[in-house]
Amino acid sequence: MKKVFALILAAVLAIGTLAGCGTDPAGSSAGQGEGQTKDLNIFTWDGYIPQDVLDGYTEQTGVKINISNFESNEEMLTKLEATGGGDYDIVIASDYIIDIARKKGGIMHELDTSKIANYNNIDAAFQGQFYDPDNQYTIPYAAGTPVIVYDPSLVDIDIQGYEDLWNPALADSIVAMDDGRNLIGMTLKSMGKSFNExxxxxLEQAKNKLMELKPNIRTLAVNQLQDVILSGEASVGYMFASQAAMAVEANPDLKVVYPKEGMGFGIDNIIVPAKAPNLENAYSFINYILDPEVGAKISSQIYYLCPNKAAAEFLPESFTSNAALFIPSEVLKNTEFIQDVGETTAAYDKIWTEFKQQ
Known part of the structure; x- marks a missing residue:
């Protein structure tokens, strides 16, 4: 679990080096496989791959990209299982759901890395994780961690960790992600426990403590949490680093806090379904995004760490100097993956429902 935290690329991330000189820039025989079409079917969250990256791939290969979106990892897995993985060529999803898919078996294609010329550009710190210990199925796409960000001109206390969020001075001041595992998880961390308790x-103790936080929560949101901070509606936010990074870029006076109790960590990965209809195009696309300039283009637009050694030199200074993205290695060593907790998931769901209905 902790391998990922050797990850210093100055906590700057990247995505690979060009496949070979004087060859197809995508580095693969796109469209040439038996039964292949000149199409590539991608399944991921809305807006997760920048449009200019998609357009660049089509320009290089002539392959038409068809994008489908899901709202949650669970929805993604349900659709893959229903279709036997035969509708999509590329899926980008989160670590824990990939672990579930791996354990079910028969859902993901085992990658042939000899078809990915840029494969060695992946930072090994992002590989060999719990969801794919032998690196058989996944290509790391982006990584991130939730952080606290606040406006010191509006906050009278020095926030250093999760526990400070319960301070009465922050009444009706916090915007937080509408995500039960993260909110319950940070409550558990404030108690010295694991995100995966x-x-x-x-958990009953955590529920009671989380309920005590409710007076300080102004709003829960999924998207654009940074806007709630930038508008002044809330003075403190608990949000993903990508959202905090956008807030800090717009207002450099905001302060980013790496909670002293330890942070969560997650890696989103590319997988190829077991029955991908355009397999060679899938390999071609993977190789394309492992190009260092393409990787830098992705990271600088989606504001997530990207696990590649080669893209750092192409990232803009505004990205590499952002405290929400340039996270010290000693902090990253004290992070924890949020994982599948099996039957205990029902208990987390129950706590979250009660909290939101309070």
């Missing part, structure tokens, strides 16, 4: 008695 399964002890029902400990």
């Amino acid at each position: 399964t002890d029902e008695a400990v």
